[in-house]
Amino acid sequence: KAGVTQTPRYLIKTRGQQVTLSCSPISGHRSVSWYQQTPGQGLQFLFEYFSETQRNKGNFPGRFSGRQFSNSRSEMNVSTLELGDSALYLCASSFSGGRYEQFFGPGTRLTVL
Amino acid sequence: AQSVTQPDIHITVSEGASLELRCNYSYGATPYLFWYVQSPGQGLQLLLKYFSGDTLVQGIKGFEAEFKRSQSSFNLRKPSVHWSDAAEYFCAVGSTGNQFYFGTGTSLTVIP
Numbered sequence: 670k671a672g673v674t675q676t677p678r679y680l681i682k683t684r685g686q687q688v689t690l691s692c693s694p695i696s697g698h699r700s701v702s703w704y705q706q707t708p709g710q711g712l713q714f715l716f717e718y719f720s721e722t723q724r725n726k727g728n729f730p731g732r733f734s735g736r737q738f739s740n741s742r743s744e745m746n747v748s749t750l751e752l753g754d755s756a757l758y759l760c761a762s763s764f765s766g767g768r769y770e771q772f773f774g775p776g777t778r779l780t781v782l
Numbered sequence: 783a784q785s786v787t788q789p790d791i792h793i794t795v796s797e798g799a800s801l802e803l804r805c806n807y808s809y810g811a812t813p814y815l816f817w818y819v820q821s822p823g824q825g826l827q828l829l830l831k832y833f834s835g836d837t838l839v840q841g842i843k844g845f846e847a848e849f850k851r852s853q854s855s856f857n858l859r860k861p862s863v864h865w866s867d868a869a870e871y872f873c874a875v876g877s878t879g880n881q882f883y884f885g886t887g888t889s890l891t892v893i894p
Contacts, residue, residue: 773825
């Protein structure tokens with residue numbers, strides 16, 4: 670089985686711009702979660718989607734949004750970028766979420782200048 | 783509330799020495815527990831998991847972990863560390879509320 674893929678791998682944006690990140694889960698997985706990872710904050714949970722519905726949401730401002738398509742692929746959008754949004758954004762897929770192990774993609778490294 | 787604590791932010795060991803990384807969790811029901819490893823600039827790779835049954839679980843790369851319910855712990859061990867084990871290690875708990883909780887991670891440095 671192919672693993673979780675994320676595109677793009679690297680991204681450079683300027684303050685005020687918006688960005689869209691993409692995640693393709695493992696075939697058959699219906700749950701996709703997004704995390705922000707920074708050196709000072711560790712792994713911060715953004716949100717989780719299951720069957721095209723947002724099922725859980727972390728404590729991030731409304732500038733961070735996401736969606737999931739019928740094929741389970743997911744996108745994450747950040748509007749009005751701030752310098753503090755520079756981070757590694759990780760996507761993880763799981764068969765049904767919750768208690769089951771998550772499989773991570775390589776991440777998208779976002780740099781905001 | 784569910785939480786995961788990794789009390790050691792950074793650990794340094796000599797190559798060939800044994801390793802133990804600590805993890806404590808707070809969870810009301812029987813937890814599903816995981817250890818992940820992350821190499822620099824990479825995603826997380828699952829090392830091992832505990833769902834139920836034998837409290838000593840074996841994982842990849844020679845790692846094992848022991849679930850101790852009385853201590854709410856799930857410590858990761860390896861009898862002999864290799865230089866390639868240098869990485870960041872994360873403990874996590876999966877909940878029935880469809881959420882995954884990660885610890886803050888332990889950075890491992892291996893001295894030749």
